[in-house]
């Protein structure tokens with residue numbers, strides 16, 4: 001029997017590509033009529049962790065999945081639309097690879113093109129799928145509430161002629177479909193308030209509606225109210241398929257410096273009492289300036305809790321860029337901090353986050369509320385103290401704290417502006433309060449998070465909500481070919 005081939009074009013960045021590949025793995029394991037080609041865009045600032053990940057999964061991956069790296073393009077643009085211009089530049093390469101794939105279809109061994117799965121920022125690739133006459137599915141790597149907001153704001157703009165930039169710094173509140181509590185403007189993504197972003201933000205939302213379906217990395221039991229709103233027929237069918245996580249972690253080469261660092265971290269955790277360590281990590285793009293780092297250090301010292309802190313060096317001031325590991329973190333910390341804290345704390349760079357969250361010594365997680373981090377912490381039953389930085393993270397924090405009671409607050413409306421000269425600084429007192437609250441052992445929130453952990457695992461088991469959703473998705477893809 002001829003196989004059906006899906007072409008995945010994930011958005012760049014670990015938070016997008018990794019869950020896309022993990023769902024590809026699940027789909028081919030589930031149904032051997034499917035094969036998947038994952039097209040990887042080379043976007044140097046974001047590539048290191050992605051290359052490590054692809055290398056680690058390639059060794060064990062089913063031969064029904066293959067990776068194709070697209071040729072690099074020189075990137076000179078650093079404006080707001082740098083990512084969308086970059087993705088646009090990849091279109092001819094995508095077309096090229098898929099043409100070759102289609103040409104080989106005449107051989108009886110070769111699979112037949114069934115459709116595209118495009119990342120949430122790659123909706124322009126729907127044009128390429130259209131050229132080949134196959135359907136497109138969106139892979140939305142964040143929460144259902146973030147998707148709902150995107151469609152809601154686009155409808156306000158397009159259908160009601162509302163200028164959403166007027167809500168900036170206002171006390172406006174929004175009744176988002178499926179959300180019980182009014183959503184304050186202060187937790188909306190900055191893109192809503194900035195006209196320069198509108199062609200990208202609203203443009204992607206408009207194109208979501210052209211898709212055959214939207215795969216979303218969440219599960220029905222977590223966001224049921226929002227998910228159910230999507231069955232009104234106004235949007236393409238929604239497939240909640242999560243939580244899709246990379247539970248194997250980074251998987252670095254044995255013997256590499258990275259593996260040794262990770263081993264050292266895990267051994268340190270082995271020596272700590274259960275649920276005693278607070279873990280601080282702010283995703284692949286999170287970092288703070290000098291003043292804020294000192295406040296965090298102060299809070300940790302004052303709280304007296306054991307801690308594991310992923311501290312990363314920001315890109316040069318005022319520039320959009322990516323954090324890196326410090327050569328020597330002491331240069332960013334208060335004098336003597338590392339020596340004073342040697343018995344109870346550890347400061348690291350990039351963290352093996354999944355392995356850390358799975359460790360019984362971890363009792364709480366100070367997080368930027370990137371959606372993958374939220375799903376990972378729920379999976380392992382670790383409560384979050386929410387400190388969102390940018391993008392849709394404030395909205396995720398709002399949902400976790402206010403709507404679902406699954407997180408405590410550090411600062412829900414913190415906002416990091418890459419271009420601003422001075423960043424907002426949260427005081428040590430507020431951070432310390434959040435840490436104390438998330439580390440409380442018998443809190444209601446901890447109980448609720450533990451219960452949601454069980455539910456999240458069940459969703460993926462045979463008969464679970466996401467398991468069924470993946471089954472439905474596969475059938476829909478295959479039915480399209482008939």
Ligand SMILES: O=c1ccn([C@@H]2O[C@H](COP(=O)(O)OP(=O)(O)O[C@H]3O[C@H](CO)[C@@H](O)[C@H](O)[C@H]3O)[C@@H](O)[C@H]2O)c(=O)[nH]1
Pocket residue numbers: 013014015016141142281282283284285286310349350351352353354369370371372373374376390391392393
């Ligand atoms: O030191 C680190 C930092 C991150 N991670 C992993 O990297 C991923 C990070 O993903 P996420 O928590 O979603 O954060 P971002 O990297 O910030 O993700 C981007 O993509 C997400 C999904 O769309 C959005 O929710 C975020 O706002 C956006 O910044 C997670 O799997 C983490 O386990 C590590 O392993 N070690």
